[in-house]
Amino acid sequence: MALIVSKFGGSSVASIEKIKSIALRVKEMRKQGDNVVVVVSAMGDTTDDLIKLAKGTGNELCYREMDMLLATGEQQSAALLALTLKNMGCDAISLTGWQAGINSDAAHSKAKISGIDNQRIIKEIETGNVVVIAGFQGISPQGDITTLGRGGSDTSAVALAASLEAERCMIFTDVDGVFTADPRIVAEAQKLSQVSYEEMLELASLGAVVLQPRAAEFAMLYNVDVEVRSSFNSHPGTIITEVGNMEKQRIVTGVAHDLNCAKFALFDVPDQPGIAKSLFKALAENDINVDMVIQSAMRDNRNDIAFTIWKSDLPKALPVVRELVDKISASGMSCGEDVAKVSIVGAGMQSNPGVAAAMFEALADEGINIHMISTSEIKVSCIIDESEIETAVRALHKKFELDKME
Amino acid sequence: MALIVSKFGGSSVASIEKIKSIALRVKEMRKQGDNVVVVVSAMGDTTDDLIKLAKGTGNELCYREMDMLLATGEQQSAALLALTLKNMGCDAISLTGWQAGINSDAAHSKAKISGIDNQRIIKEIETGNVVVIAGFQGISPQGDITTLGRGGSDTSAVALAASLEAERCMIFTDVDGVFTADPRIVAEAQKLSQVSYEEMLELASLGAVVLQPRAAEFAMLYNVDVEVRSSFNSHPGTIITEVGNMEKQRIVTGVAHDLNCAKFALFDVPDQPGIAKSLFKALAENDINVDMVIQSAMRDNRNDIAFTIWKSDLPKALPVVRELVDKISASGMSCGEDVAKVSIVGAGMQSNPGVAAAMFEALADEGINIHMISTSEIKVSCIIDESEIETAVRALHKKFELDKME
Numbered sequence: 001m002a003l004i005v006s007k008f009g010g011s012s013v014a015s016i017e018k019i020k021s022i023a024l025r026v027k028e029m030r031k032q033g034d035n036v037v038v039v040v041s042a043m044g045d046t047t048d049d050l051i052k053l054a055k056g057t058g059n060e061l062c063y064r065e066m067d068m069l070l071a072t073g074e075q076q077s078a079a080l081l082a083l084t085l086k087n088m089g090c091d092a093i094s095l096t097g098w099q100a101g102i103n104s105d106a107a108h109s110k111a112k113i114s115g116i117d118n119q120r121i122i123k124e125i126e127t128g129n130v131v132v133i134a135g136f137q138g139i140s141p142q143g144d145i146t147t148l149g150r151g152g153s154d155t156s157a158v159a160l161a162a163s164l165e166a167e168r169c170m171i172f173t174d175v176d177g178v179f180t181a182d183p184r185i186v187a188e189a190q191k192l193s194q195v196s197y198e199e200m201l202e203l204a205s206l207g208a209v210v211l212q213p214r215a216a217e218f219a220m221l222y223n224v225d226v227e228v229r230s231s232f233n234s235h236p237g238t239i240i241t242e243v244g245n246m247e248k249q250r251i252v253t254g255v256a257h258d259l260n261c262a263k264f265a266l267f268d269v270p271d272q273p274g275i276a277k278s279l280f281k282a283l284a285e286n287d288i289n290v291d292m293v294i295q296s297a298m299r300d301n302r303n304d305i306a307f308t309i310w311k312s313d314l315p316k317a318l319p320v321v322r323e324l325v326d327k328i329s330a331s332g333m334s335c336g337e338d339v340a341k342v343s344i345v346g347a348g349m350q351s352n353p354g355v356a357a358a359m360f361e362a363l364a365d366e367g368i369n370i371h372m373i374s375t376s377e378i379k380v381s382c383i384i385d386e387s388e389i390e391t392a393v394r395a396l397h398k399k400f401e402l403d404k405m406e
Numbered sequence: 407m408a409l410i411v412s413k414f415g416g417s418s419v420a421s422i423e424k425i426k427s428i429a430l431r432v433k434e435m436r437k438q439g440d441n442v443v444v445v446v447s448a449m450g451d452t453t454d455d456l457i458k459l460a461k462g463t464g465n466e467l468c469y470r471e472m473d474m475l476l477a478t479g480e481q482q483s484a485a486l487l488a489l490t491l492k493n494m495g496c497d498a499i500s501l502t503g504w505q506a507g508i509n510s511d512a513a514h515s516k517a518k519i520s521g522i523d524n525q526r527i528i529k530e531i532e533t534g535n536v537v538v539i540a541g542f543q544g545i546s547p548q549g550d551i552t553t554l555g556r557g558g559s560d561t562s563a564v565a566l567a568a569s570l571e572a573e574r575c576m577i578f579t580d581v582d583g584v585f586t587a588d589p590r591i592v593a594e595a596q597k598l599s600q601v602s603y604e605e606m607l608e609l610a611s612l613g614a615v616v617l618q619p620r621a622a623e624f625a626m627l628y629n630v631d632v633e634v635r636s637s638f639n640s641h642p643g644t645i646i647t648e649v650g651n652m653e654k655q656r657i658v659t660g661v662a663h664d665l666n667c668a669k670f671a672l673f674d675v676p677d678q679p680g681i682a683k684s685l686f687k688a689l690a691e692n693d694i695n696v697d698m699v700i701q702s703a704m705r706d707n708r709n710d711i712a713f714t715i716w717k718s719d720l721p722k723a724l725p726v727v728r729e730l731v732d733k734i735s736a737s738g739m740s741c742g743e744d745v746a747k748v749s750i751v752g753a754g755m756q757s758n759p760g761v762a763a764a765m766f767e768a769l770a771d772e773g774i775n776i777h778m779i780s781t782s783e784i785k786v787s788c789i790i791d792e793s794e795i796e797t798a799v800r801a802l803h804k805k806f807e808l809d810k811m812e
């Protein structure tokens with residue numbers, strides 16, 4: 001008898017009607033003889049509603065108390081799904097994160113799972129229950145309720161699949177799987193039947209968040225095959241797996257884009273040790289994520305430094321950077337928010353030189369100017385004008401023949 | 407430094423504004439140098455809303471899963487109160503029932519507290535925190551979340567006060583305290599400064615539910631002084647204590663009334679062993695609480711049996727009783743729902759004969775007919791016509807000079 005771990009996100013449990021529809025799906029799996037562990041997120045807007053309530057109490061929202069508050073959302077949906085399954089004649093029991101033995105560190109609001117003490121889950125499976133587990137939450141060594149941060153329920157599901165040595169981990173979501181590009185931009189975009197962990201990680205960090213990066217890391221670490229598929233139809237999804245398991249090695253797997261970019265340039269920064277450190281430390285201390293960084297060739301002992309951040313962090317970042325311009329005696333700065341990032345990702349890229357060149361060529365052929373470039377072993381990213389992003393994505397999709405893939 | 411356990415009910419935490427107002431009160435206690443443990447109920451209608459959601463899943467509502475669902479309400483209000491206190495500069499931490507070590511049996515939906523493992527609470531008090539505890543909930547020996555049934559938060563507070571050897575247990579509610587009669591009926595009703603545990607228990611079971619009967623039992627068992635007072639003003643309330651501690655012994659403390667009554671009479675029931683058993687067993691099996699029972703003097707080996715139940719149980723009870731009339735070959739039955747119960751309660755009654763006679767006299771003087779009578783050591787109850795209940799309450803209040811009490 002196989003064990004399947006399934007995860008259903010907030011939109012799949014947004015109402016009792018939707019909970020009934022996923023309960024039918026779970027009951028069907030059970031009927032086929034599989035043991036089923038289900039991980040659920042909070043219903044629809046529950047988390048946002050609770051955050052709104054909490055904001056009414058004042059401006060300082062202690063993370064430990066926020067975790068205590070927010071964890072109730074998943075506990076509710078888990079109990080409601082168990083009630084629904086039982087009313088359909090399918091034995092079920094709900095467990096909170098701590099009841100399921102999901103241990104984490106004490107980094108409230110973004111805790112990391114440190115291990116799973118799965119005895120209770122196994123006991124319930126052996127009793128014949130579908131085990132419904134509240135996602136997104138764990139328990140700290142101090143015995144406090146923690147939450148696992150954005151997309152935490154994905155991580156719960158993958159970690160449980162690893163701990164229980166599940167045959168499959170299925171992440172049910174509102175998309176059909178991982179595509180070669182955003183289908184809203186490229187009509188010919190193909191659903192991938194497989195991607196590697198590394199590719200998924202790059203795609204997620206580049207804006208194509210189908211599986212949360214932390215869940216993908218966990219899957220890679222524990223070698224769990226994860227299938228991402230739609231909760232609204234029964235089409236097969238995309239399986240995220242080891243490169244070695246993949247049927248087909250591709251040079252470029254997909255084109256990703258990200259509009260949440262803003263670009264800073266600092267002019268005539270003195271070429272002294274510690275200058276870059278003080279700049280990026282100040283940004284980090286203000287919780288501003290820096291993505292790409294470019295330092296131009298030195299001229300007269302002075303450099304130009306350019307970097308990108310999330311556009312959504314711009315209001316936080318502007319005063320910090322302005323203050324630094326004076327402090328490090330740069331001659332000035334510029335800031336642009338009408339930029340975007342386009343990337344190609346592929347595990348086969350590392351052994352195929354010339355991929356980056358082909359990318360630059362495709363963009364040049366469309367007359368698109370590249371502001372910044374960043375590369376890793378399995379991706380190349382370019383910052384371009386935001387207005388040209390759709391043209392760029394389409395051109396790259398065509399250049400690497402992604403429409404002809406599978 | 408004294409330790410105070412305070413409990414705030416659902417109406418006191420119904421909105422963030424109300425939570426802020428009780429937070430100010432808690433902060434004030436803290437400022438006066440006291441250590442404070444606060445027990446909270448769920449916000450306003452939260453519990454009802456969750457029950458409504460659960461009913462959407464089907465008709466069979468597994469108690470274990472309902473407890474899992476409903477316990478989130480108190481967890482939310484505890485976290486929100488802790489957030490509010492911290493935003494006011496008052497150190498605070500929220501704990502769920504299981505974090506607070508509130509152990510219970512496994513009788514889901516009406517679990518009984520079996521003990522409190524208070525180490526975590528004491529640690530948090532020593533750290534200087536106001537400890538906000540989710541009421542109404544505990545944890546079973548199986549590690550499942552339980553709820554303590556109606557008024558469970560009162561019981562949580564009293565049990566915590568006992569375990570922590572608190573100097574005071576204050577139950578903040580929407581009334582000013584315990585009155586000699588319902589002030590909506592008797593304008594001269596007096597607030598009692600003290601009542602004994604036994605009197606409180608009788609008053610609560612007779613319809614004057616200011617402190618839940620189970621909480622009063624707990625207080626009596628562990629000898630905890632409980633003050634019931636308003637959360638909307640700062641008047642002193644009523645202290646519920648041992649008879650021995652009371653400043654003044656009274657013969658009659660109060661007049662209670664209960665409109666939630668219905669009366670059954672079965673005619674010509676054969677006088678055989680086991681007949682009463684089969685009647686009341688059938689009612690108990692259908693979860694119908696029987697209050698008073700009267701069996702008339704035997705005539706021709708046949709009896710008449712009359713009993714009262716809660717009016718709200720009437721739809722459940724009618725088919726059960728009808729079936730029994732045939733089964734035990736009674737000659738017929740009658741059922742009346744236009745009855746009510748009026749009672750006098752007083753710890754001094756037991757050593758003062760003639761109190762019941764004075765009660766009957768007062769009712770007779772008003773021309774009120776008594777259908778049934780039931781007595782205990784510290785109370786006398788009469789079933790009368792519902793239409794005469796207000797007259798009866800006023801007459802008894804006057805007869806025992808309760809308007810002149812304190």
